[in-house]
Amino acid sequence: MTTSRRITYREAVRQALREALASDERVFLMGEDVGAYGGAYACSLGLVDEFGTERVRNTPLAESGFTGAGIGAALGGMRPIVEIMTVNFALLALDQIVNTAATLRHMSGGQVSVPLVIRMATGAGRQLAAQHSHSLENWFAHVPGIRVVSPSTIPDARGMLKSALADPDPVIIMEHAMLYNEEGELEDAEDHAVDLDRAAVRRPGEQATIVTYSAGVKKALEAAGRLADEGISAEVIDLRSLRPLDDETVMASVRRTHRAVIVDEGWRTGSLAAEVATRIHEQAFYDLDAPVERVCTAEVPIPYPRHLEQAALPQPEGIVAAVKRTLRR
């Protein structure tokens, strides 16, 4: 019999960390303030008491140094989980992620794998201004040799970590900061690993496909609800995996609905939305009844005031309007 509980996304991440630390001695968590502080977003709160300072390892403020140490520890037989406080600070570790983690397997001629998991918070919406609000998922998803996933649900917040740890290659898990307080049902299933390769249909629909990920899923579902009130049936696809992209699920939907709107909290230029749109054009052009629409973040560093920040980000209103444009309504 499966039981389920109502918990937050943050608690789901914490549960996944606890389960990983408890089930595999090679697993350890390393990052800034993951110990006594409990992590900047409280994901590891209390874990240092359970597992000790060796395995819940506070690091100095040295993103490149400890990310690289995670890569080395992975080569040395450990299964490190590196927490980079936010994607904004991950820019200081880009050398290790892009030049080392992503390349080692290839440039060694396949002699090594790097079983490293990097978790980081991402996204805007908390009035943290331009240096603490980036959505740079596409920067990482651009790079061959790493896998990038983005949990938008409670089960994925838990299950993606397990699957990532089972992956022999580097996996980056991008957790949207606005989702940590979200609540949902979590089944206490024994094996909670999830398929990292597949996108998920979060709401079935017939007339248009909304493709999104991360915090965009909630906004897209809200938009789909409003559209339903007006008699428009929109399907919502959660990409889940940002590299590799699950073209099959997206194309199957677009071929059925003949319309696509992509919602992406990244800036429009060079965005994941651009990548998905291009793939739709390449693979399903003749199935389209309207140009592909994109709802992205405005091309501005994220402003501090709430009204401007919200205006910069994709919102359900914009998604509704975009879907209607594809229907010429």
Add this chain to the structure above:
Amino acid sequence: MTAPADRRVHLTHAHAVDLLSRMTRIRRFEEACAEHYSAGRIRGFLHLYIGEEANAVGVCQALTEEDAIVATYREHGHALARGLPMGEVMAEMFGKAAGCSRGRGGSMHIFSVRHRFYGGNAIVAGGLPLAAGLALADRMQGRRRVTACFFGEGAAAEGEFHETMNLSALWKLPVLFVCENNLYAMGTALEISESNTDIAAHAAVFGMPAETVDGMDVVAVEAAARRAADAIRGGEGPRFLELRTYRFRAHSMFDPDLYREKAEVEAWKTHGPIVRFTEWATATGLIHAGDVETIEAEVAEEVAAAVAFADAAPFEPVEDLLKDVTTPREVAR
């Protein structure tokens, strides 16, 4: 040349011949690489190690098979000193599938996991965090190993150097940091890139014991490396060696070498590691008449065989282009 006061170095005839042989192997290999670069068989960057042979050879004397090495883009010497087969290294230079990295890495990315040789990192200071991580894994799994991390003095200006030094000292990681100070970061002289040109002094900031060693003296390097490795194995945390050295060739094959005087290069060559050790070991009777000739003949044969192996080896088929980006999945979708 200093006689080894340190009891850790046992200078017998056999050991002296071995040191000279190892340095000569690197020198002649590098010369062959330059030749085959000019002939177009080796392409891309090629950073020759000529002049710095005593560093890799001396340090590797202090390492066991269990220990690990992380090196830079000037790492062919380290790979040979570590014991990688010369043919595999040359084939890698040629970009052949028989290369130690299956040709995918080239001269800057020599890897051999069976020798615990973890590259071949061509981002200055990029290998330091990796070395700290390998050492962290050893510590967490209770293994008494050393990870030797080679880098140039240019790395001391990078953030990753300071981040890793701090992390390693803080966590008492078993890392042997080996700074090969050849005085020029590409074409930038040390005095115009560092506020404090005493590189070993940087280690003191982190409370890490450091030693400055004459990198032209293979015996001094071996002795210092043995002292450091013993301390690391004894659980005393990381150690730092600054090896004062000089490269006799340009930074890479693209470098016209305009930033230093020819006389300076020539002066360094007169007390290069091979000539100096040979003269000293001959004078003290450690090596005998005919030893040098024997070594040179053996090395010439080995280099010729390595080149022949590399030359004859096939290139990887282009159909394999996308191989080894990620680990093959057991269950194909």
